[in-house]
Amino acid sequence: MSKPFPTRGRDAAGAPSPALAATLGHAFRSPDALLDVLQSNPGGLDAEQIRARLQRDGLNEVSREKPPHWSLQLLRAFRNPFIVVLLVLAGVQLATDGNDLTGPLIIAVMVGISVLLSFTQEYRSSRAAEQLKAMVRNTATVRRRASDGHSEQIEVPVRELVVGDIVQLAAGDMVPADLRLLAAKDLFISQAILTGESVPVEKAAPAATASGAGDPLALAGVCYMGTNVVSGTASAVVLATGARSYLGSLAHSMTGARVQTSFDRGIRSVSWLLLRFMAVMVPVVFVINGLDKHDWGEAFLFALSIAVGLTPEMLPLIVTANLSKGALAMSRRKVVVKRLNAIQNFGAMDVLCTDKTGTLTLDRIVLERHLGLDGEASDQALEYGYLNSRFQTGLKNLLDKAVLAHRELEPVAARYRVVDEIPFDFQRRRMSVVLADGAGEHLLICKGAVEEMLSICAWAQTGDAIEPMTEQHRRTIKAMTHSLNEDGLRVLVVAVRRLPAQTRAYGVADEDGLVAVGCLAFLDPPKDSAATAIRALHQHGVAVKVITGDNEAVTRKICREVGLDVADSVQGRDIESLDDAALDALVPRVTVFAKMSPLQKARVVRSLQRLGHTVGFLGDGINDAPALHDADVGISVDTATDIAKESADIILLEKNLMVLEEGVLEGRVTFGNIMKYIKMTASSNFGNVFSVLVASAFLPFLPMLPLQILVQNLLYDISQLSIPFDRMDEEYLSKPRKWDAGDIGRFMAWIGPVSSIFDITTFWLMWRVFGANSPARQSLFQSGWFIEGLLSQTLIVHMIRTRRIPFLQSVASAPVLGLTIAIIVLGMLIPFSALGAKIGMVPLPPMYFAWLALTLVSYCVLTQLMKLIYIRRYGRWL
Template sequence: MNLSLLKETFANFVRAHGMEHHFRRLAILDMFRATPAAKELPPSLAQALIDASDTPPGTLLARLGSRPEGLTEAEAEAIRDKVGLNEVEHEKPLPWWIHLWNCYRNPFNLLLTVLAIISYLTEDMKATTVIGSMVMLSTILRFVQESRSNKAADKLKEMVSNTATVLRRDVPAEMHGEARRYPDMGLTNGGRRIELPIKQLVPGDIVLLSAGDMIPADVRILAAKDLFVSQAAMTGESMPVEKFATDQKEKTSNPLEVDNLCFMGTNVVSGSATAVVVSTGNHTYFGALAARVTATSREATAFQAGVNKVSWVLIRFMLVMTPIVLLLNGVTKGDWLEAFLFALSIAVGLTPEMLPVIVTSTLAKGAVILSRQKVIVKRLDAIQNFGAMDVLCTDKTGTLTQDKIFLTRHTDVFGEESDSVLEYAYLNSYYQTGLKNLLDVAVLEHAEVHRELEVATAFRKVDEIPFDFTRRRMSVVVAEHDEHHLLICKGAVEEILAVCTRVQHGDAVEPLTSDLLSRIRTVTADLNEEGLRVVAVAAKELPPAKETYGLADESDLTLVGYIAFLDPPKESTAPALKALKEHGVAVKILTGDNELVTAKICREVGLPVADMLLGSQIERMSDEELAGKVEAANVFAKLSPAHKERIVRVLHDNGHVVGFMGDGINDAAALRAADIGISVDSAVDIAKEAADIILLEKSLMVLEEGVVEGRKTFANMLKYIKMTASSNFGNVFSVLVASAFLPFLPMLPMQLLVQNLMYDISQIAIPFDHVDQEFLQKPQRWNPDDLGRFMVFFGPISSVFDILTFALMWFVFGANSPEHQTLFQSGWFVEGLLSQTLIVHMIRTRKIPFIQSRAAWPLLGMTAIIMAVGILLPMSATADYFKFQALPLAYFPWLALILLSYVGLTQAMKGWYSRRYGWQ
C-alpha cells in the first residue's frame, strides 16, 4: 500500500467532511508504520465485500432490501435509524463534555489550575478565587466561541457539501435530479434521481456515478460504461482502474483487487455507472482505517506550530523568571510565604491564558465574514494562509473568462464553413457518457442537428473510448442504420493529428502530407490568435464486426475539420488582477489550453505575458531549472495535471505561499500540493474534496476580498500576541527592580491577579478591531522568531514608567515604608493597569493611535470600561477587601504626565523599529 498517498487522501477526505477541529489534521502515516496490522482490512469486512462482489445483483438487492429503482424515503429512513449516518468516526461531532474538556486542557489553564491548587493549600482563598475565575473565563469563552464557530462552520459546509445522485421510488417529479448526465442503463425502472448529502446514504441505496464524482460509500457496480476509478491511495496504482459490472479476474480474498467493487474516498475519472451501496460509515474500508487510528497523534499545521512556539516561549520565560522573583523577595523581605504567593501571582500574570480564546474567536469571526463575501472556509486555520498567499495559480477558463462558451465556428481543414463537421461533433458530444464539459454543452445547444440527423432513429451507440488527460481526446463509436460503424474522435489539435493519416476536403479524401500539415497548423493558429479555442474532429468508418473498442482503434483516422469556441473575458477580471497586484499577490495562469488562445485572453484582461512556458518544455526541465523559470514566467500553457502539481510544488519550495484555484478532475493534485487549495461550489466532487476554501462565485474579485479578510484576521491575532508578549516582559522587568530595592512588595498577589484578570477582559474585543490599510497591502507571514526581538524593544518601555511611578510614590507621596505600602501598591496598580490597557491601542497600529488610526468601538468601549473600573476600584467600597486605599487628587496630574510620556516614547520607538525591522 502506498502510505504517503493514503495519508494524503485520508487527510483531504477528513478536511472535506468537517472532521478536523480547527488547527488539526489527521496524521496516520506514523501510526501505520508503528502498527503494520492497521494496513489490513478486518476479515469480517473483507469477506462481506467479497460476498457482495460474488452475489448476483438481484440476490444482493433482495438481501439489502432494495430494488433496481431504489428505496423509498421511508425505507431509507428506517435503515438510517438502524445503521446511522454515513460518517466515519472522525466526522462525528464531539459530545459537549469532551469539547468542554478540550477547551480547558491547554498548557495555560493547566498551569493556572496548579497555581490555584497551591493558593488553596496555602489558604489564600482570594487568590484561589481570582485564578479560578480566570480559568473559568478562558474555558467558557473558548467553549462558547468554538461551539458558535462549529455551528456556523456546519451551516457553511452544508452549502458546499458533496452529494450523491440516488434513485428514489417515491419522489415527486419536480424533485428529480439531472438526467442527461447519467445514461439509462436499463436498471432504473422509473426510479427518480435526487441529490442527497453523502452522509444520508444507507446500504441498499442505488447511486449513479459519473466523471468527477466521489465514491460516496463502498458500492457494488451493477452496470458500468467505460468506468475508470482513481484508487491510487488505496492500492498504490498510479493509473485509474477500469471497473465492470462483473469481476473479470480470478478469485481473490482482497476486495481491493475486485473489478466490481468501488470504495469510499476514491473518485470516478471517466465513464459512468449504476451501483448499490453495500456498506456505509465505519463499516466501509475507509471507515475501518479511521477506526484503527482513533488514538493517532495529530500533526500541527504551520500556523498552529507558530502559536505553540509563542506559547512555549512565554511559558519558558515564566519558568525562569518566577524562581528569580521568589528568591529576590524571599531574601530581601524575609517573608518566604508572602514571597512565594507573590511569585505565583507573577507566574499567573505571565500566562497568556486568553491566547486560545483570541485565536479561536478571530478565526471564527473571519470565517463568518468571509461567508458573507461568498467564500466558505472549510478549515479555519486556512484563513492565515489566505492572508499570507503571495502567488495565486489559477486556470484561465471561468476565472479570467466568463465560463460561458459559445460555438462560433465549424470549419473544414482549410477553414471553410462545414456543416458535416458540426454533425460529427454533435454525435460525439451526444453519445459520450464521460466528463461532459462546457464545450460539449455548447455543441449540444445546436438542437437543429439532432432533428436533421434524426439521431434517435438513425444512430445507435456502440461503444466509447473515454477522455483522459494524457491522450487529450475521446471517441465514440456509433452504428448508422446498423449498416456500418463510425468512430468519431474529437480533442486537442496536435493529439488528433497524431492519429490521422488522411484529411477530408469536400467529398475528397487526401493523404496527410507535410505541406497539408503545415497549412492545417496555419489555419488553427489563425483561429487561436482570434482568441478561439480549437477542437479537431476526425472519423473513420469500420465494418460492424465488433461491439467493443479500445485505444488501438484510435488510428488511421481522417481529419474532417474543427469546431472553434469563444469564451469571452469577464469584465471584472482586469480590476481584480489589478487589486491582487496592489495587495502583493502575483497571479500565474496554469492552463491546459493552447498558448495562442491563452496569450490572447491575457492581453484582453490586461495581464502582460512576462514569459510563457509550455508543458512540453517543463517536461524536459529538472526541478532546479524549473525553480528559476517559474519565478519569471507568469503564463503556463498546454499543461497536464502532473505539470500543474509540479509547478505549484516548485513555487512552494522557492519559499512562496501558493494558492491554487481549480474546479476540475485535472486540478485535484495541484489543489492538494498548494498551501491553500481554492475551488468553487460548482466544481467536481474531487476538486471540492481537495480544497481548503470554496468560492460560491468563481471570480478573482471575490478571491481578492477573501485575501483581504484573511489578512485582517491574521493582523488581529498578531496584535494580541504582541501586546501580551511585550506587556509580560515589561511587568517582569519592573517586578525584578521593585523586588530588589523595595522593603515591601510592589503589589500584593491578590492585586496582581485582579489587574491581570481585568487586562484579559479588555482583550476580548480584539477580534472585532479595524486593521490599517497598509497592513493589508502585502502578504503577512507567521514569523514567531520576530517575537523575541519585539519583546526586548517594547517590553522595557513600560518598565521605565513603572520605575518612575515607584519614584513618584516613594519620594513625592511618601509611600516609602511598610506602613504606607497600601498607597504605593494602589498607585502602581492604577498606573500599571492603564499603561497595559494603553499598549493595546499603541501596538495595534503603526500610526498615531486615536488620531491617525482609531480602534473599533467594541475595543474602545471595553478598554475604556476597564480603565474606568481600575481608577475607581481603589476608591470604591471594595477597596479594603483588595487592600487598596484612595489616591490623592494630586496623583492624577502626575499619572496623566506619565501616561502621555509613555505614549510618546512608545510612538517614537514604533517609528524607529518599523524603519529598521518593518511593522508586521
C-alpha cells in the first residue's frame, strides 16, 4: 500500500475535482432519489444494464494497476546512470573523432545488449506478474437481478462492478468502489490509505451525512474505493468506479508516493559508489597520460575508454534477470510475487512474525466441547452459540463455521427471526445478535473472548438456577477456561439477555447485564509440517515469533507442539503502555505475543525493524493489515481478506510454511548472484585502473588502445550474462544476507590489486621476454595484455562466485561454465583474426601461452589466499 495522499481531492483553487463532483452531488440525496438518478433499485441491476455500463465506463480498475506500455518500458531501460554515461561517452567520442566510428559502434553494441536484454527481462517479468496476480482475485458481494427478475446476492470480481450496483459490506472487505451508504450497522472504515489516520472512522446511512460537507473524506455516508471495513455491515450503491473514483483521480499521487525499500536503497548506494570511483579515477588517468605522452587528444580518448570499462552497464540487466528468475521460480511453488524487490527482502529476512491460526495450525477448527459454567456438557450453550453464528451477517470466521457444522439445530433456528445485530470489532472482541420468536420478547445472544464477556455479565446460570455473578463465579469460570486453554482449546463464552420488544436500533450499550450460560471450546490441531518448517527456518537463520489475537495459553501450547521454544510471552495489554524504548528492550526476548490488537502487531514489527532486523509478517486477517503493510516482506494467502491481500507483497496460493523456507532460499540465491556481479565488476575495474595508472607512468605508449579496451569490456560483459543462472554454496544460504556498500568498497580495495600484480608481471614479460619495448612493437604488447586481462577478468567470475576453491570444491552451473569458456576461447583467437588486425592487434608467439598459463594459475592461487585472509578477517565473502 502507498503512503497517504497529499491532496484531498480538490484543485488548486479549492474546488472539488471532476472525479469528486458527482460524489458530492449524490452525498445528500435521499436513497430513493439517488437510486432514481442512478437508474438502479434495491434489487440490483440486470445483465443488460451491467453490459451497457461496462461499455460506457470501462472496468473498475485504477490505471496504476496496469503494466506500462512496452514502449515506456523500453525507454525506462535507458533511464540508468551507467547507460547514460555510456551514451555521453559515445557522443563525446563522435564529436572528437568523427572519422572513426568503431568506438561508438562498440559502445552502441554494449548499450544495445544491456537495454534490450533489460527490457526483455522487465517486459516478460511484468507480463508474468500480471498473469500471476490474476490468480489472486478480489471479489465484492452485490445484489443483481437474474433473468427471471428475481434478485440474488452473488460474488463478482471487483473489476466488474458498475455504477448503480448494490454492494453488501462486512468486516474484512475492501471497499470496491466509491459508495453511498443506503443502510449501515456499526460500520467503521479504515481510511488510512487516503488520510494516513490509523483510527477507523464511523460511517452511517444518509441521515448522518450533513456534517462533513467541507471535506469529502469526512462525509459519513460515503465510502471510498481502497479503504477497508474494520467492523460492521452495510448496504451501499456504487457512485463511481475505476479512474472516476476518488482513488483513481489520485493515481499520479499514488505513483509518486512509493516508499523506497531496503533493496532500492542498496542498489542506489552501490551505483553511486561505482560512479564516484569512476569520477575520480578517469580524470587521473587522463592527466597522467597527457603529461607523460604529450598527446592530450589520445589521452582523452583513452580516458573515455577507461570510463567505459569502469561502467557496470549490465547491472540493471543482472538485477532484473535475477529478480524475475526468482519470481518465476516461486510461481512454480504456487507463490505470487506482487513486487519483484520482495524476492531479495525475502532472502534478507531474519525474523518471521506469524499468526497462529492456519499457519502453525491446520486451519480446520472443530467444536470440541460445549460446556455449562459447572464444566458439564451443555446443549443450551451449544444452542445459543449456534443461533449467534447462524444469524450474524458479518464475516463468519472459522469458529462460526465449526459451530454451524451442527446442522441438527437448524429446526431450532427456524423458530427465530433476526431483529438486529451488534457486529464484532477488535476492541470489544465479541458480537451479538438480537432475535425474536413471536412471544413478545427479544433475545440478545452474545459470544466472545472470556475476559471481555465476563466484564459485561451480571448473572451466571448454573444448571437451571440463575445467580448474581460474583468474583467467585468469575474465578471458577476463568480457572475452567484456563484449563481448557492449557489443553490447546480456544474458548468462547456465551451469554444472553432477554429484553422487551422494541423498534429502536440496538448498540454496544445493550451488551450489559447479561447472563453467562456456558462456553464453547474449539480445537485447531497443529500442522504436521509446521515443526519441520520452523526447524528449517531456524537452520537458515530466521527466528520465528508468533503474534496473534488469540489466547496466550492456547498459543503457548501450540508452539510447544510444533517445536517452537517459547522463551517468554506477553499480552497486548502488557505492551500498550510501553514507549518505543521499553518495547525495543522487551521484544527480542519474547517469542509469543498474544491477544494483540492490529496496531499492537504493527508496533512489534516496527520495533524489530528499529533493532536492525529485516522482518517478514505472515497473516491473512483484517487485523493483520497494518503489520503486513509495515513489514519488510508482507506475506498473505489467497483466501485472506481483501485488505490483507492488498497489503501483502507476496501471496501464497497454499498455506504452507515449507514454501516460506523455499522463498527464503530463493531470495538468498537471487541476492547472492546480484552481489557476484557487483563484486566482480567493482574489483576487476579497480584492478584495471590501478594497472593502467602504473603502465601510463612508465610506458612510452598506451598499454592498450581505446578500441581494444572497448572490445575487451564487451566480451567481459557477455561472459557475465549467465550469472543469474548460477547456484549458491550451501553455507551462503545458511543465514540472511543484506546490502552493505561499505563491504563492497572494502572488497574492491582488497581483491582488485591482486589482478594488478599479474597485469604488471605481464607488462614485464612483454617488455623483457618478448621485446615489446618500443612504440614500434606496441601492438604485440597490447595484444598480450588484452588476452591476459580478458582471461583474468573472466576467471574472476569463478574465483569470486564462491568462498570455496573453484573447480574443485565448488563448480559453477553449466551456463556459467559454457559462456566463460566460450569467451576465453574467443578472446585468445581475436589477435589472430581480421577483427584483431582492425583494432591494432597482432598474433602472439606460442611461448606466450605457456607464460599465460603460469600467470593465470598463479593469479588463481593468490586470489584464493587473499580470499581466505579476507574471510578470516571480515567473516564474509559475498
